Amino acid sequence: MTEDEIRKEEQIIERSKKDPQAFGELYEKYFDRIYNYILRQTDDEELAGDLCSQTFVNALNNISRYELRGFPFSSWLYKIAGNEVNKHYRKNKGTKIFSIEELKVRELIEQNTDDWDEELINQLIRFMNELPTEMIQVLELRFFEDKDFKEIAFILDMTESGAKMRTYRALDKLRTNFNLKVKYNG
Amino acid sequence: MGKHEIRLRRQRMSARGSDRFRNYNAVLKQHSDEKRIKQITRIFTFFLLIALIIVIFMVITRWEENQNVKPKSKINTTVLCVT
Numbered sequence: 001m002t003e004d005e006i007r008k009e010e011q012i013i014e015r016s017k018k019d020p021q022a023f024g025e026l027y028e029k030y031f032d033r034i035y036n037y038i039l040r041q042t043d044d045e046e047l048a049g050d051l052c053s054q055t056f057v058n059a060l061n062n063i064s065r066y067e068l069r070g071f072p073f074s075s076w077l078y079k080i081a082g083n084e085v086n087k088h089y090r091k092n093k094g095t096k097i098f099s100i101e102e103l104k105v106r107e108l109i110e111q112n113t114d115d116w117d118e119e120l121i122n123q124l125i126r127f128m129n130e131l132p133t134e135m136i137q138v139l140e141l142r143f144f145e146d147k148d149f150k151e152i153a154f155i156l157d158m159t160e161s162g163a164k165m166r167t168y169r170a171l172d173k174l175r176t177n178f179n180l181k182v183k184y185n186g
Numbered sequence: 187m188g189k190h191e192i193r194l195r196r197q198r199m200s201a202r203g204s205d206r207f208r209n210y211n212a213v214l215k216q217h218s219d220e221k222r223i224k225q226i227t228r229i230f231t232f233f234l235l236i237a238l239i240i241v242i243f244m245v246i247t248r249w250e251e252n253q254n255v256k257p258k259s260k261i262n263t264t265v266l267c268v269t
Contacts, residue, residue, distance in 0.1 A: 020217055024210045035204040043193050049207030053216070060217045096190040101197075121194065128192045136190060 001072055009073050017064050027056055030074055034081050037145060041085045043099035051088060055081045071154050078145070078155045082137075098128075098136050100144065108143055120178070127177055131170060138166040 001009075015022035034055055039048040058080050066076060089096050102121070128136060137156060141147045142163075149167075153160040 020214055024214075027210050027213065028208075031208050032204050035207065039203075043195075045203065045207075049204070052204075052207060053209070053213055056213045057216045057220065060213065061220060097193055098190055099193045099195045101195045105194075125192050125194060129190070133190045136192070 006072070010068065013063065013066060013073060016060070017066075020060055023056075023060050023063065026073065030077055031056075033074065033145075034077050037078060038081055038085055040099050040140065040144065041082075041097065042088070043097045047088070051081070051084045055084050058084070069154070071151055075147075075151050075154050078141075078147075079157075082155060096133055098140060100140075104144060124174075124178065127174070131173070135166045135170045138163050139170050142167050 009026070012022055012025050016026065031052065035048055035052045038051045038055070039045065042048050042051070055077060059077055066073075085096075105121070105124070134156075138152055141152045141155060142149075147155065149160050149163045152158075152163040156163065
C-alpha cells in the first residue's frame with residue numbers, strides 16, 4: 001500500500017466512526033479477501049458468507065475503538081475473521097479445515113520434474129495433516145495471503161519471532177521429507 | 187498441537203463466488219439492530235441498578251426503624267408491670 005492509499009483509508013475509518021455508511025467503501029474493498037480467507041478455513045461457501053458478514057458487523061460495531069498501530073486496516077479484519085472462525089469451531093466442536101488450492105501449491109513448490117504426481121500431492125496433504133494447526137495457520141497467512149511476519153504476528157496474537165520460527169520449521173520439514181524446492185525468499 | 191484437516195481445492199477461488207454474499211445493507215441493518223439491543227440492555231441495566239439501590243435503601247431504613255422501635259416497647263411493658 002502506498003502512503004496515499006494509507007492516508008485515504010485512515011480518512012474513511014475516521015468518517016466511519018461517525019457515519020456507518022462510509023464504512024461501505026472498506027467493505028467493498030476487503031470483502032473478497034476476507035471471504036476467501038474464511039472459505040479457506042471452512043470449505044463451506046454458505047458458512048464463509050455468514051462468518052464474513054459477522055466479521056464486518058463486528059468491525060463496524062467496534063470501529064470507534066480502532067487505533068492505528070502501524071498495520072494496514074485489513075490486518076484488523078483478518079484478526080476479527082480468525083476469531084469468528086475459531087468461535088465457530090469452538091461452538092460446534094468440529095475439526096478445523098484448511099482448504100488449499102492445488103494450483104497455489106503447484107506455484108509454490110518447484111518440482112524437479114514437470115509432471116505432477118498425484119501421489120506426491122496426497123503425501124503432501126498427509127504430511128500437512130500431521131503438522132500442528134498453529135503452523136498451518138502461519139503458513140496459510142504467509143503463502144496464501146502474502147502477509148509479512150509482523151502482520152502475521154498481529155493477526156494470530158503471537159510474537160514476530162514465533163511466526164518466523166513456525167514458518168521456517170515447516171519449510172525445513174517440507175524440504176527434508178519431500179526433497180522439494182519451495183519458492184520462498186522471505 | 188491442534189486438530190485439523192487439509193483439503194485440496196481443485197478450482198481456484200474466484201471473486202464471483204463471493205458476490206452472492208456481498209450485501210452491505212444487510213451488514214448495516216445488523217449493525218443498527220445490535221446497536222439498538224446494546225442501548226436497550228444498557229438502559230435496562232441502569233434502571234435495574236437504580237431499583238436495586240432503592241430496595242436496599244428501603245430494607246435498611248425499615249431495619250433501622252425496627253431497631254429503634256423495639257427498645258421503646260420494652261420500657262412500656264416494664265412500666266405496665268410496675269403499676
